[in-house]
Amino acid sequence: MNTDTERRSPVSALLRTAATEARLLTREPVAICVGILLPTVLLLGLGALPVLREPAPEFGGLRFVDTWAPMALILGTGILCVQHLPSTLASYREKGVLRRMSTTPVHPGVLLTAQIGVVSAAATLSALLLVLSSWLVLDVEPPSRPLLFTAAFAVGTASLIALGVLVAAVAPGATAASGLSTALYMLLLLVGGVFLPQNVLPGFLARLGEVTPPGAQLLLASWSGDSGGAVLPPLVQLAIMAGVALAAAALAARLFRWE
Amino acid sequence: MPIIDVRNLHKRYGEKTAVDDVSFSVEEGEIFGILGPNGAGKTTTVECVAGMRPADAGSVSVLGRDPRRDRDEVRELLGVQLQEARLPDRLRTGEALDLYASFYRSPADTGRLLESLGIADKRDTQYRRLSGGQKQRLSIALALVENPRVAVFDELTTGLNPQARRDTWDLVENVRDSGVTVVLVTHFMDEAERLCDRIAVVDSGRIAALDTPAGLVARTDPEQRVTFRAPRDFDEQVLAARPEVASAHRSGHQVRVTGRGNLLHAVTSVLAREHVVAEDLRVERSNLDDAFVALTGRSPEA
Numbered sequence: 119m120n121t122d123t124e125r126r127s128p129v130s131a132l133l134r135t136a137a138t139e140a141r142l143l144t145r146e147p148v149a150i151c152v153g154i155l156l157p158t159v160l161l162l163g164l165g166a167l168p169v170l171r172e173p174a175p176e177f178g179g180l181r182f183v184d185t186w187a188p189m190a191l192i193l194g195t196g197i198l199c200v201q202h203l204p205s206t207l208a209s210y211r212e213k214g215v216l217r218r219m220s221t222t223p224v225h226p227g228v229l230l231t232a233q234i235g236v237v238s239a240a241a242t243l244s245a246l247l248l249v250l251s252s253w254l255v256l257d258v259e260p261p262s263r264p265l266l267f268t269a270a271f272a273v274g275t276a277s278l279i280a281l282g283v284l285v286a287a288v289a290p291g292a293t294a295a296s297g298l299s300t301a302l303y304m305l306l307l308l309v310g311g312v313f314l315p316q317n318v319l320p321g322f323l324a325r326l327g328e329v330t331p332p333g334a335q336l337l338l339a340s341w342s343g344d345s346g347g348a349v350l351p352p353l354v355q356l357a358i359m360a361g362v363a364l365a366a367a368a369l370a371a372r373l374f375r376w377e
Numbered sequence: 378m379p380i381i382d383v384r385n386l387h388k389r390y391g392e393k394t395a396v397d398d399v400s401f402s403v404e405e406g407e408i409f410g411i412l413g414p415n416g417a418g419k420t421t422t423v424e425c426v427a428g429m430r431p432a433d434a435g436s437v438s439v440l441g442r443d444p445r446r447d448r449d450e451v452r453e454l455l456g457v458q459l460q461e462a463r464l465p466d467r468l469r470t471g472e473a474l475d476l477y478a479s480f481y482r483s484p485a486d487t488g489r490l491l492e493s494l495g496i497a498d499k500r501d502t503q504y505r506r507l508s509g510g511q512k513q514r515l516s517i518a519l520a521l522v523e524n525p526r527v528a529v530f531d532e533l534t535t536g537l538n539p540q541a542r543r544d545t546w547d548l549v550e551n552v553r554d555s556g557v558t559v560v561l562v563t564h565f566m567d568e569a570e571r572l573c574d575r576i577a578v579v580d581s582g583r584i585a586a587l588d589t590p591a592g593l594v595a596r597t598d599p600e601q602r603v604t605f606r607a608p609r610d611f612d613e614q615v616l617a618a619r620p621e622v623a624s625a626h627r628s629g630h631q632v633r634v635t636g637r638g639n640l641l642h643a644v645t646s647v648l649a650r651e652h653v654v655a656e657d658l659r660v661e662r663s664n665l666d667d668a669f670v671a672l673t674g675r676s677p678e679a
C-alpha cells in the first residue's frame with residue numbers, strides 16, 4: 119500500500135460531498151420546482167392579473183405584488199429548509215447513509231454540513247431569481263434597504279435551517295420527519311402571511327410574524343419599505359431571529375443522532 | 378501477528394448482553410466466518426472490530442491498532458460492508474464510488490473496481506434503479522475502494538436469489554485471492570461451508586465452537602448413513618457383522634445402515650459377496666447444518 123499520498127483535507131472532503139449533494143438536489147423535481155421556481159412563477163402569475171398590479175389603499179398605497187413578494191420568498195425557502203432538508207437528513211439516517219459514512223475517515227457531520235450548504239445556496243438562488251424577475255417583469259422595486267434585507271434573509275434562512283435540522287433530530291424516522299416538517303411549514307406560512315397578506319392578518323398573527331422564523335415582517339419592511347405596522351425595531355427583530363436560530367441549532371446539535 | 382485479535386469482548390445494550398466474552402483471531406489471507414442465528418451478536422461483534430461501537434470490556438486489535446484509539450488509521454485499512462446500509466436513491470453508482478474514493482489516502486481505481494465486480498455498465502445508473510444483487514456489488518465495491526487489508530462483509534447475500542448468491546461467493550473468493558483478509562458474517566450454512574477457512578459459531582453472544590468447516594462437522598457427528606433398496610430375501614443383519622457398521626434397519630424394501638469409517642465400502646463389499654443388486658444407493662453425511670443444530674440446539678435459518 120502506498121501511504122505517502124497526502125490525506126485529502128477535510129475541506130476537500132466537504133467540497134466533494136457538497137458537490138455530490140448539489141447534484142442530488144438537481145434530481146429532486148419537487149425541491150427544484152417548489153423550492154426554487156414556484157415563488158417566482160407564483161408571483162409572476164399573480165402579477166399577470168391587472169387588479170393585483172394596482173396600488174390599493176388596503177396595502178398602504180402599495181400593490182398586492184409588492185407586499186406579497188416576500189411571502190413568495192418564504193414559500194420557497196420554507197420548502198427547502200423545513201421540508202426538503204429534514205426529510206433528506208432523516209432518510210439518510212434511516213437508510214444508514216450516515217452510519218456508512220462513519221466507517222470512512224470522513225465524519226458524517228461533513229455530510230450534514232454539505233446538505234446545509236447546498237440548501238442555503240438553493241434558497242439564495244430562489245431569492246435572487248425572485249427579486250430579479252419581480253423587478254424586471256413586475257416593476258417590484260428591489261429591496262429598499264439592501265443590507266438589512268440581506269441580513270434579514272440570511273438570518274431568517276439560518277433560523278429555518280436550524281428548525282429543519284431540529285425536526286430531523288427529534289423525528290424517529292423519515293415518515294415522522296416529513297409529517298412534522300409539513301406541520302411546521304404550514305404554521306410558518308400562516309404566521310408569515312403567505313396565505314393572507316400581513317396587512318390583513320389579525321393583529322396578533324402579524325405581531326407573531328415579527329418574532330417567528332424566518333421573520334416575515336422584517337423581510338417585508340426591508341424590501342418594500344412597508345413596516346406593516348411592526349412594533350419592534352428592525353434590529354431587535356433580527357436579533358430575535360438570530361436567537362431562535364442559535365437556540366434551535368444548539369438543541370438540534372444536542373439531540374441529533376447519527377443512527 | 379494475527380490481522381484481527383479479539384480478546385474477551387463484552388458488549389451490552391442496556392440490560393441486554395449482546396456479546397458475552399468473545400475471543401478469536403483472524404489470520405492473514407483467510408476467510409473467517411462468523412456464523413449464528415438472528416440476534417446472536419454477530420453484527421455487534423464486527424461493529425466493535427470496525428470501531429463503530431466501543432466495547433464494554435475486552436480488547437480488539439486490527440493490524441496491531443486499536444480501532445477506537447487509532448480510528449483514522451484503522452479506517453484506512455479496514456473496509457466494511459454493513460448489514461442494511463443503503464445509499465441515497467438518486468445517487469449514481471459511479472458517483473458513490475468516486476465520492477468514497479476521495480475519502481481515502483490511496484484509493485483503488487474505481488473504473489477497474491466496477492469492472493471486476495461486473496457493474497461497469499451501471500456506472501451511470503441511480504441507486505434506486507439497481508437490482509438487489511447490483512446494490513450488493515456496489516456495497517462490496519465501496520468496502521474495497523480504499524484498497525483495504527481487511528474487509529468485513531455483514532450478511533452479504535441475504536435477500537439475493539440463488540444465482541446472485543453464487544456470483545457473490547465468487548466475488549468474495551476473488552477478493553481473498555487478491556490478498557485481502559475477509560471476515561464474513563452469515564447465517565447461511567452453505568455459504569460458510571463453501572467460503573470459509575475457519576468459522577466461529579456464535580450463539581447468544583458466545584462462541585459455541587471455532588474450527589474449520591470440516592472440523593465442525595467431524596466434531597459433532599462423525600456418523601454416516603447409507604441407504605439403498607434391496608430384495609426382501611436379503612437379510613440386512615449380515616451387514617452388522619462388519620466393524621464399520623453400527624446398525625442396520627429395514628422397512629419394506631428400504632435398508633438404512635449407520636456407521637463410521639469407510640461405511641460405503643463395507644456395505645458394497647457385503648452386497649457384492651451376497652450377490653445382491655442394490656438400487657438407489659445413497660450416502661448421507663452429516664453437514665454443517667447438523668453441526669450447527671448440535672452446537673446451538675436450533676436450526677440456523679429458522
Ligand SMILES: Nc1ncnc2c1ncn2[C@@H]1O[C@H](COP(=O)(O)OP(=O)(O)OP(=O)(O)O)[C@@H](O)[C@H]1O
Nearest residue numbers: 390393395413414415416417418419420421422564
Ligand atoms: N442498537 C441496539 N440497541 C439495542 N439492542 C441492540 C442493538 N443492536 C442489537 N441489539 C440487540 O443485541 C443482540 C445482538 O444483535 P446483533 O445485531 O449483533 O445480532 P446478529 O447476530 O447480527 O443478528 P442478525 O443475524 O439478525 O443480524 C440482539 O438481541 C439485538 O436485539
Ligand SMILES: [Mg+2]
Nearest residue numbers: 419420421460
Ligand atoms: Mg446482524
